[in-house]
Amino acid sequence: MKKLLMSFLSCSLLAATANAQESSSTAPATHTYEMTQTYDLAVPKGSKGETKLWIPLPFNNEYQQVKSIRYEGNYNRAYITENNTYGAKTLFADWDEKAQQRDLKLTLVIQTKDREPMRQKALENYTPPEKIIYSVDVVEYLKPTQHIKTDGIVKEYADKIVGQETNPLQKARLIHQWIVNNMERDNSVLGCGDGDVEKILTSGVLKGKCTDMNSVFVALARAAGIPAREVFGIRLGAAPKMSRYSKTAFGSADENRIAKISGAQHCRAEFYLAGFGWVPVDPADVAKMRLTEKKAVEDADVQAVSDYLFGNWEMNWVGFNHARDFELYPLPQLAPINNFGYPYAEIGGDPLNFFEPKEFKYDYSAKEL
Structure with a gap:
């Protein structure tokens, strides 16, 4: 069984929204969750070959932080990558054709903070600059x-x-x-x-x-x-x-x-x-x-x-992530994909139906800590 444990520590500056919120007399509510994802990928009838799995992971910013991430399974390789045009954080894993099972368990601890610039009146007197130049x-x-x-x-x-x-x-x-x-x-x-x-x-x-x-x-x-x-x-x-x-x-x-x-x-x-x-x-x-x-x-x-x-x-x-109409990494057979809100997997280049958890064989749960 292969295991990997990582901790993510944030030292980034808060954005203008967060600054406005912190200045309010009512601080935004915070939440901490443990999210668990388990995969036991099922091989569709007629499919054979190498199995590849791409799992979307949360980003870190002023309103959400991944505090820890741990994954384990019987995969050949598993690693985290942001190697795509949107920098969409991805856990990639693969299994060879002869694998008897294709198991992976992912556990994340996530802290979030209610994002409420309008409620905190941070935009009450907003006036755009005379000349707008976007980065x-x-x-x-x-x-x-x-x-x-x-x-x-x-x-x-x-x-x-x-x-x-x-x-x-x-x-x-x-x-x-x-x-x-x-x-x-x-x-x-x-x-x-x-x-x-x-x-x-x-x-x-x-x-x-x-x-x-x-x-x-x-x-x-x-x-x-x-x-x-x-x-x-x-x-x-x-x-x-x-x-x-x-x-x-x-x-x-x-x-x-x-x-x-x-x-x-x-x-x-x-x-x-x-x-x-x-x-x-x-x-x-x-x-x-x-x-x-x-x-x-x-x-x-x-x-x-x-x-x-x-x-x-x-x-x-x-x-x-914010990704639309883009290519995952490593490149799957189906490219580009529309968006990346669900896990994506291919067996021998044949995509699994990620809209149906029981067919794809994944199960997600979360507990507020």
């Missing part, structure tokens, strides 16, 4: 990708939604509210959705899941000149603040604070304000709450959730 890493999130188009029908929608507004914060608010008012969650969509914004807007069927709706936000924001990106991640347990509006829509756990999270993947979004930094947003969860609680968009609770989720995230969730 090279931010400019990347103005560019289109295969699934995030910024011209054609996407640009037409963006122009109509923001109208004559010039303040990027207010433009982002208009886009968020348009999605809340016009899009609905569709539980029949596979996984989190494929986030093909042009297809969604062209079809006129304004429905989907989190990747669909939050990708619409990202594409419309970019088309309106605002850097924006998805954040792919997973819920880790109950949502103490948001549970007043829904006991299940935003995450849940049992009486021992243990959550079964094999199907808890969730895509969020954020946009960038010059002179401030990245701002959290999540119109998709407004739609999820509406469907779960069977409420109309005009309902007071829906509007309260919408207000909170523009500029705030309760952090019973952890983010993995």
Whole structure:
């Protein structure tokens, strides 16, 4: 049995959002979780050859920190890499064709802090600089990708939604509210959705899941000149603040604070304000709450959730990466992949169905410590 233990210690400076939060009289709530992932990869009928597995790992920043990571299994090799265009942290493992089992267990301890710049009034008097110059890493999130188009029908929608507004914060608010008012969650969509914004807007069927709706936000924001990106991640347990509006829509756990999270993947979004930094947003969860609680968009609770989720995230969730339409490393047979919110595996070049944990054979759980 091979084992590896690592500790991640953070010494990075807090971003402007965190500074604003710390100055508030009400400090953001913190949470600590132990997340366990177990894999016993199943070989589909007709597949044979080397097995390769890519697992998304959380990033470290001012609102989330991986305190420790440990993995063990009967793999040939296993290592952590960020060798891709988005720097998406990945645990890669492989097994040879004759392996009788393909086992891996991953355990992470993660600390998060509620991300609430709007609630902390850090953006109350926001005014953009007279001349905005974005850094090279931010400019990347103005560019289109295969699934995030910024011209054609996407640009037409963006122009109509923001109208004559010039303040990027207010433009982002208009886009968020348009999605809340016009899009609905569709539980029949596979996984989190494929986030093909042009297809969604062209079809006129304004429905989907989190990747669909939050990708619409990202594409419309970019088309309106605002850097924006998805954040792919997973819920880790109950949502103490948001549970007043829904006991299940935003995450849940049992009486021992243990959550079964094999199907808890969730895509969020954020946009960038010059002179401030990245701002959290999540119109998709407004739609999820509406469907779960069977409420109309005009309902007071829906509007309260919408207000909170523009500029705030309760952090019973952890983010993995911002990657869209990119190539994993080592390069799999299927490339590029749409996004990296789920584990990805191939056996002899044949991809496993990561949307079905029992078919892929993975099991995730988390416990709040």
